[in-house]
Amino acid sequence: xxxxxxxxxxxxLNTVAIGAEILYFQRxxxxxxxxxxxGEQGYVDGTVVFAESQTQGRGRLGRKWxxxxxxxxxxxILFRPxxxxxxxxVFTFLTSLAVKDVLSKIRVPCSIKWPNDIVCGGxxxxxxxxxxxxxxxxxxxxxxxxxxxxxxxxxEEIQRIPAIANIATSIREVLSKEVDRTxxxxxxxxxxxxxYMIFLTQGVDSIVTKWVNRWGGINRFMKIDTGSGVIEGVxxxxxxxxxxxxxxxxxxxxxxxxxxxxx
Ligand code: BT5
Numbered sequence: 001x002x003x004x005x006x007x008x009x010x011x012x013l014n015t016v017a018i019g020a021e022i023l024y025f026q027r028x029x030x031x032x033x034x035x036x037x038x039g040e041q042g043y044v045d046g047t048v049v050f051a052e053s054q055t056q057g058r059g060r061l062g063r064k065w066x067x068x069x070x071x072x073x074x075x076x077i078l079f080r081p082x083x084x085x086x087x088x089x090v091f092t093f094l095t096s097l098a099v100k101d102v103l104s105k106i107r108v109p110c111s112i113k114w115p116n117d118i119v120c121g122g123x124x125x126x127x128x129x130x131x132x133x134x135x136x137x138x139x140x141x142x143x144x145x146x147x148x149x150x151x152x153x154x155x156e157e158i159q160r161i162p163a164i165a166n167i168a169t170s171i172r173e174v175l176s177k178e179v180d181r182t183x184x185x186x187x188x189x190x191x192x193x194x195x196y197m198i199f200l201t202q203g204v205d206s207i208v209t210k211w212v213n214r215w216g217g218i219n220r221f222m223k224i225d226t227g228s229g230v231i232e233g234v235x236x237x238x239x240x241x242x243x244x245x246x247x248x249x250x251x252x253x254x255x256x257x258x259x260x261x262x263x
Contacts, residue, residue: 002152004050005182012186015193017046018077025049027069029056031076032131032146038078039133039142045080048189057148059127060116060258061227065148066164068157073149073181077192080142083204085134089242090204091145092116092130093211098191099126099149100214102184108174112215114261115242118149123169125150147188152178204240212238217261222246224259231256 006024013019021043028034031049033056038047051074057065067074079091096112103110103118103125110120118126126149135141150158150170158173159165171179199207212218217235224231224246231254233246244256 002178002181004052004185006050008182009185009189013189015046015190016197018189018193018196019048020044020046022048022050025051027051027053027055030054030058030065030146031074032058032129032144035076035078035144035146036131036133039144043078045078046193047078049076050074050185058129058146060129064163065127065129066161066168067148068153068161071150071152071157072170073147073151073185073188075185075188076144076146078142078144079196081140081200083140083143084138085132085140086138086241087204088130088132088140088143089115090199090207090240091143092128092242094195094199094207095128095130095145095147095192097195097207097211097214098188099128099147101191102187103171105187106171106175106179106184108171110174112211114215114217114238114244115258120169120174124164124167125169125171125174149184149188151181151184208238208240208242220263223262224256225262226256226259231259 028051031051035049053069054067054074057067059065099118100112110118110125113119116128117124129146132143133141152172153170155173158168221234233248236247237245246254248254
């Protein structure tokens with residue numbers, strides 16, 4: 001079993017911001033919850049929290065993130081950017097871009113899925129959860145970005161968890177071999193730092209544009225289950241808040257805030 005080597009990660013990192021502090025826990029409720037508390041205590045921009053397992057790992061809208069011990073990556077990163085609250089989705093995008101780069105490098109054939117997933121062969125490999133604490137004048141106080149990435153969990157183990165049996169996959173399953181989590185983490189942090197610097201120097205739109213190009217969904221027909229109905233149409237735009245605009249058959253441009261996309 002691959003062990004997460006924190007000292008090696010610390011030694012290797014050559015980042016501007018991310019990894020300024022790295023905390024590691026065997027078992028906690030949720031790395032996002034933990035980092036939110038640390039954010040309130042004043043921890044610095046770039047602080048990272050890892051857990052080997054989470055008892056209450058979370059997805060969006062109160063959904064659960066299954067977090068069995070020792071095999072996957074559950075991590076959160078704290079950011080203290082001077083941005084408007086409505087721009088915080090950019091952190092989901094920069095995280096997806098970084099993870100996608102790392103997965104491409106080890107030849108995992110995956111794609112980005114709006115708004116916060118990485119999928120492979122129609123199954124979910126990773127999810128990103130961005131949360132923030134509002135500050136003054138419409139700006140954020142801090143942002144916490146959580147990443148759950150299925151690394152070495154086997155298909156047998158996945159199938160023993162009913163909630164994800166039919167929807168999840170892992171890097172090990174795709175590559176038919178175990179993967180070193182330490183190396184993956186190094187790559188993810190290094191790439192997130194690179195995109196964070198692009199964001200700080202070139203702004204929100206530069207990251208959104210990169211994400212949209214990598215996503216490849218513009219001008220494609222898609223169906224989105226919004227939870228309160230299915231909307232069909234051609235994707236025309238993703239704005240800086242992460243909202244997706246679908247042109248429906250009637251020619252109307254519909255703004256979609258969240259939903260599950262299928263092609
Ligand atoms: C997400 O939510 O995809 C965001 C997941 C973020 C998890 C990380 S882990 C570290 C940090 N700490 C936390 O507490 N959370 C973050 P959403 O799009 O709402 O997807 C949730 C759905 O994904 C669930 O309802 C399941 O269908 C599915 N799911 C749950 N666990 C999964 C897993 N391990 N692998 C693949 N799919 C899973």
